[in-house]
Amino acid sequence: MNTTAQYAKVAYDAYCEARGWVSVRGDALPQFEAQSPDRQAACGAAARAVVERVLTPETSDDPEHA
DSSP, X not given: OOHHHHHHHHHHHHHHHHTTTBOTTSOBXXXXXXXXXXXXXXXXXXXXXXXXXIIOGXXXXXXXXX
């Protein structure tokens, strides 16, 4: 598993844990591996953005970290 995939899984699992593994509709949330590749990639993109924009200030476009 590459770094982006690891970030994606961690982010998705944290979201699911915060929701009690229940969707807003009341359905059980599936494990990360059961998600479509497209949804896994979207989770990865979101997690990567957090790393790049928040945790790596020198590459951030956030004026607070400029």
